[in-house]
Amino acid sequence: MRAVDDEMRVPIDGELDILTARQDARELATALGFDGVSQTLIATAISELARNILKYAGHGEILLRSAARSGARGITVVAADEGPGIADPALAMTDGFSTGHGLGLGLPGTRRLMDDFDLVSKVGSGTVVTTTMWARRP
Amino acid sequence: MPVPILAQAPYLIASVQAALTDADLIGLQNGLLDEAQRRRCQGVIVDVTALDVMDSFSTRTLQSLAAMLRLRGVETVIAGIQPDVAMAMVRLGLTMPDVRTALDLDEGLAYLQAKQQGSAGRGQ
Numbered sequence: 001m002r003a004v005d006d007e008m009r010v011p012i013d014g015e016l017d018i019l020t021a022r023q024d025a026r027e028l029a030t031a032l033g034f035d036g037v038s039q040t041l042i043a044t045a046i047s048e049l050a051r052n053i054l055k056y057a058g059h060g061e062i063l064l065r066s067a068a069r070s071g072a073r074g075i076t077v078v079a080a081d082e083g084p085g086i087a088d089p090a091l092a093m094t095d096g097f098s099t100g101h102g103l104g105l106g107l108p109g110t111r112r113l114m115d116d117f118d119l120v121s122k123v124g125s126g127t128v129v130t131t132t133m134w135a136r137r138p
Numbered sequence: 139m140p141v142p143i144l145a146q147a148p149y150l151i152a153s154v155q156a157a158l159t160d161a162d163l164i165g166l167q168n169g170l171l172d173e174a175q176r177r178r179c180q181g182v183i184v185d186v187t188a189l190d191v192m193d194s195f196s197t198r199t200l201q202s203l204a205a206m207l208r209l210r211g212v213e214t215v216i217a218g219i220q221p222d223v224a225m226a227m228v229r230l231g232l233t234m235p236d237v238r239t240a241l242d243l244d245e246g247l248a249y250l251q252a253k254q255q256g257s258a259g260r261g262q
């Protein structure tokens with residue numbers, strides 16, 4: 001097993017990379033003290049974001065890092081690509097909207113799975129989704 | 139990793155062992171359609187106890203698998219969705235309304251058996 005750093009970068013170039021990103025996120029989340037339920041929510045969000053990268057941009061990367069905010073610990077997932085971008089981000093965030101014959105739940109669902117969510121996209125230059133989950137205090 | 143399909147007449151049981159790639163899912167779909175035909179089976183259970191994530195892609199694939207089998211007269215039961223996986227699915231918006239689910243493999247088998255007895259009774 002690899003050592004868990006507090007930042008990991010997973011290139012997304014094929015289907016198996018989705019599984020790697022999910023697994024790396026579980027390891028980092030465990031190291032940061034997240035419980036099993038939170039790990040599953042994070043892994044599911046990553047599955048959606050990484051698949052979007054593969055499907056719409058062809059390739060990109062998932063960056064995982066620890067976050068801190070007034071004593072709370074968090075895990076931040078950045079999904080970045082230099083693909084075609086999203087023409088209407090508000091529309092893409094609507095449940096059921098898909099240009100790829102999908103269920104259209106990946107982006108809006110990821111917002112519901114995680115605590116903080118930010119989508120920046122520019123047509124022709126790419127898409128960056130930055131999302132964070134904060135550890136529940138015991 | 140391909141999903142093994144076991145015959146337990148008149149049912150088929152597919153036990154997912156690990157995270158599924160797209161190729162595994164397509165293989166599972168084709169394998170179940172073929173075997174259901176060949177063995178003239180009445181029900182299929184897909185045991186997903188080992189899955190740690192069900193995302194919109196795998197959910198949709200299992201839903202269309204169930205729809206295809208239903209058109210062939212075969213009922214599909216998805217068994218063993220883990221509690222935290224169920225939580226993540228509901229947050230995503232995936233509720234699988236048209237697919238029969240069961241707590242685990244035993245419950246899934248019990249459901250299919252009860253259903254078969256029910257329809258045999260009506261036929262007499």
Ligand SMILES: Nc1ncnc2c1ncn2[C@@H]1O[C@H](COP(=O)(O)OP(=O)(O)O)[C@@H](O)[C@H]1O
Pocket residue numbers: 048052053056057081083084085086092093097098099100101102103104105106107108127194
């Ligand atoms: N990384 C991306 N690059 C370009 N377009 C994207 C990207 N991610 C999402 N989109 C667009 O946003 C839409 C909604 O995405 P999502 O909610 O994941 O649903 P789905 O993938 O099922 O279509 C997609 O159909 C696509 O048009």
Ligand SMILES: [Mg+2]
Pocket residue numbers: 048051052102105106107
């Ligand atoms: Mg998607």
